[in-house]
Amino acid sequence: MNCISFVDCLQSNLITFENASTYSKISNGYHGLKWTNAYVLDTEIYPQWSESGFYSAVKSGTWVAFNMNGDRMTIAIDTPNKFSIKSFVVSSAWNDRVTLSMVSQRASTYYKEASFKIEKNRSTTIELNWLDINTITFYASIKNSQHGEVFVMDDLCLDSNTLSTSTSTSTSVETIDKCSLNEALYQTHCYYLDGVGGECRYGYSLGSETILSLIADSFIGLNYKTAISGNCCVITSEKYSNYGVNSVDQCNKQGPFTAVPSLNGGGCRNHTTEHPRQLTFCMSN
Template sequence: MFENVDNHHTFWHCLHGNGYLKPCPASSIWSQVDCQCVRNTMLPTVTVTTTTTEETVLPTTETISNCLDSNLITFENASNYSKISNGYYGLTWTNAYVLDTQIYPQWSESGFYSAIKSGTWVAFNMNGERMTISIDTPSTFSIKSFVVSSAWNDYVTLSMVSQRASTYYKEASFKIEKNRSTTIELNWFDINAITFYASINNSLHGEVFVIDDLCLDSTTLSTSTSAGIEDKCSLNEIFYQGHCYYLNGVGGECPYGYSLGSETVLSVIADSFIGLNYKTAISNNCCVVTSEKSSNYGINSTDQCNKQGPFTVVPSYNGGGCRNYTTRHSRQLTFCMSN
């Protein structure tokens, strides 16, 4: 059985040399990773950026450059040709291996080299089998983007399926090549697992793919003594009255599970951002977007406005001249809270 690339709500069933187009049940779509119909959710918007092998030495794309160092996995700190150990970045890794490409110059024309974005190390799936990255509940992680190439062949389809709370969440498929890297921006938030599988023309024989610059953020558990309850907040977030808050340069757009926080709360917890960092992206305007109709909090441009953290100065009332400011910029500083 194989996917119908023209309609995710149907699939091809091959029997005795004949192909039969069959529908999935209502409210479900075909998953080539699971080889069955699964519950449908809105398919993600996947941003694909391709670069040739020669271009891998150029500066990385804006998507990757906005990934904080603490969230960027470059696979530079593992032993040669080694299976990634469980616990690496707090995650469970299944059939995930790393190698230092410098030791394999004979592979210079392969995807092991075209996928390189940082350093010389890359990750790959051994023997073309499925690779899974997961974390034990109640913890979750969010995957923003990664760079990928096919190791040995062109016209390879890389499929991914994710889970949230141990149930199907989202999936996506796209083409990858051997001598051309592809930057995939997923922005899948608060998931428990993601499984990768690569093949050519839906063959049962899997293909090896190569990954570098994996940008993700895993949650950590923290205890708020003031609230007297345990809650979870991700890196660079502040826990206050049952919610997690953070600052990010995203132009007023908070991700799934988050919404704009109020200026009232910002005025109370602003000082707590000292020593923290942008969530994923540096801002290009420092008037803070909140749930109010206009921005009245900001950071002075002479201080740390639009600069890499950690924060040494935090938003203040009328800071940077922000008062009744209504203009929106693509990466305007934004105050988000968990729902």
């Protein structure tokens, strides 16, 4: 592996992930590309993670990108357009001895692949110089583990023939002052997650799984409303619980949330047993 100086990367082609919405999913069109399972956060908002890879990966500003829940991250562009990925800075978020693997495609056909060891408290500059590709997929893992690992990226240097200067992201969910702390605004209601065993606060009632499926990502970076959960299957207005948190790093642990409820997450399927501190999805009346 070789390291490069970023004076070799044109400023217009250096993606630093600055000035995006707090802890949000990167939307398609960001820098003219299509992004899958790519999120950004401002590390200044999370000083409690100062010993994690979220801090060691920072090279420009305070923002970084990461893959949610350890799942694969993909960057792509529609053909016949193409891009070249030169280099990036990366750390493992929570663990050492992590292997970051990358596979690329050119014109929808396998092109190149590579793997590198990454650490939590020390960033690694990876130089690829893969030219004229359409897709690159990243996946991080630990040997003999069945689960993916979260990696953190900064200073992504690439070149695209459709490179855009736009750095904005968009979302249909807001977390602004129309709602209280740790609540997400969707349409005309405020929503929150709390470990309260199905008992919502006065003026709130149980929200539906349908709405939860639409806005789950908006809880990334937020926290429990009042109490840490004791069971990760989410109580909603439905008779059975089918949504849960499947991340061992987040389930029943102090936030802010780095993983959110998903369909059958944590094995929650037609779940009926209620824990006094079971995770609960509430909405304003």
